[in-house]
Amino acid sequence: MSEFDAITEASLVAKGGRKWSTFPGSIGAFIAEMDFGVAPAVRQALREIDERDLFGYAPYDLTADLKSATANFYADRFGWRIPVDHIQPASDVIAAFLGVLTHLTPADTPIVLPTPAYMPFFDVAKTTGRELIEVPMLRTETGWTLDLDAIAAALVPGATLVLCNPHNPIGKVYTEAELLGLAEVVEAAGARVFSDEIHAPVVYDPARHIPYATLTEATAAHTATATAASKAFNLPGLKCAQLILTDAEDRAVWKEKGQFVSGAASNPGIIATTAAYTHGGDWLAEVTAYLKGNRDHLTDLVTELLPNATYIPPEGTYLAWLDLRGYGLEGHLAQRFNERAKVAITEGRLCGEVGAGHIRFNFALPRPLLTEAIERIARTL
Ligand SMILES: Cc1ncc(COP(=O)(O)O)c(C=O)c1O
Structure with missing residues (x-):
């Protein structure tokens, strides 16, 4: 028991x-x-807030620790070696999504969303005034597949395909072949991917999580990945997510325009996430x-x-x-x-x-x- x-x-x-x-x-x-x-380890680490009087703006050592902890966790679990300068904090994944749409994708381009989908994706689309195109997943005898033909029909240059992997609410973990199939369609359309991988640490054997941006040079270039310790380690109220920008131009734009999104991660969130990734x-x-x-x-x-x-x-x-x-x-x-x-x-x-x-x-x-x-x-x- x-x-x-x-x-x-x-x-x-x-x-x-x-x-x-x-x-x-x-x-x-x-x-x-x-x-x-x-x-x-998270409970213990949070004592540092009180002990160091960390009630001010996040000191740079905290942010640096968060980036290294994220990079180490992703390297250990998924074999993804992320240079720390590709990792940016955010308060949460949804704020990161809003930031990516606002700063890294052209205005007036649609959001293409395989459904059923996590509820706030619809709300973000409304907030930005972007058109949201629902593309129902196809139900097979044993599972779900992306409707690549319908996705291809919905995508236009600059559009954002939302990939949720593992997929809330259906719990699907995408295979390499499926992700490569999607990549081909996205690339052919000149579209982009927002890859929400917040549930990546909670995957049941024999399924295996593959970060979409790691597949090919093209997926790295057309993707912004967001993740957080908040689901797997149960910390969503502490407000800390990580945005992983694998495209150099995205990183340059983010440096200029992403400061308010990245500056919104909280000290407790940063400390708890670092501890969870490192010792959890x-x-x-x-x-x-x-x-x-x-x-x-x-x-x-x-x-x-x-x-x-x-x-x-x-x-x-x-x-x-x-x-x-x-x-x-x-x-x-x-x-x-x-x-x-x-x-x-x-x-x-x-x-x-x-x-x-x-x-x-x-x-x-x-x-x-x-x-x-x-x-x-x-x-x-
Ligand atoms: C797929 C997915 N993305 C994002 C979130 C929300 O994360 P955050 O609180 O970091 O915005 C959740 C929460 O359940 C989720 O399931």
Whole structure:
């Protein structure tokens, strides 16, 4: 038995994080936070804020440490040797996305988004006034594939294709062949890629994460990659992400125009991220093993208790995408399950038009609560 099994609903409610306080009385399975706390190394490192009175602007040694820690983590895990001057801080991945669109892509070019997709990508498109073209993923017998023909039709020179790998909400981890296929289409169109790799550290064997920018010279040149320790190490409130600019011209523009985005990373975020990347490996391994167990348990629960649901077990992330169309439910599913089952999940429709009749379920829960959540949902069906 894992120590995570013993975490109770009462203790999570008492802590009052957003996942457990937004919908009182409901099991929090919506926003992408985990219920397992943080790595001891992160907690320890954060003492430095108090000890060094780090309440001012980020000193340059902190930023330098963040860059080296990021480079070392990516080299160790993914074999990607990133020169530290290619790494820029940001407060979060979404702010980095907004910054990339604003500063590194031509105005009035569309955003092309494979769907279902992480909800804020739609909001960012609205904020920038850019056209957003949804390209539904193709569902095969066993998984999902990108609709490369539809992507090719949607892309124009300067357009931004959003690649989310591992893919929130479907949990897909792209293979090298798939990424190379995408690269060909992007290159032929003269388009760009924003590669959101925030979930890269949480990938389950035998899947393997391949950073898109590492594939070829062309992918390095047409890509801006964003990542953060915030999902895998459970730190999203601390505000620190990393933007990896593999194109020299992008770096030159960022030097001139990216300062407000990069200056928005917080001292606690920088320190926590550095500690997580440097000393958090054992904790991450423990959490990933537990999540894999949860993923498999969820698969069993769905088979047994939700026979009309369709679900492809994710290869990465702690998010599950459940197709409930087989139940013929009407209306807003998140509201329905929150009211009737006391389980808070994410409405699939927020992930794009193709999300109608689906829900996104965050399974980073203590396993007894995961069981309880699916049992409660099943009882209402
Ligand atoms: C794919 C993806 N990108 C970005 C984010 C948000 O990250 P941040 O808080 O760094 O903006 C999330 C959070 O769940 C996510 O799943």
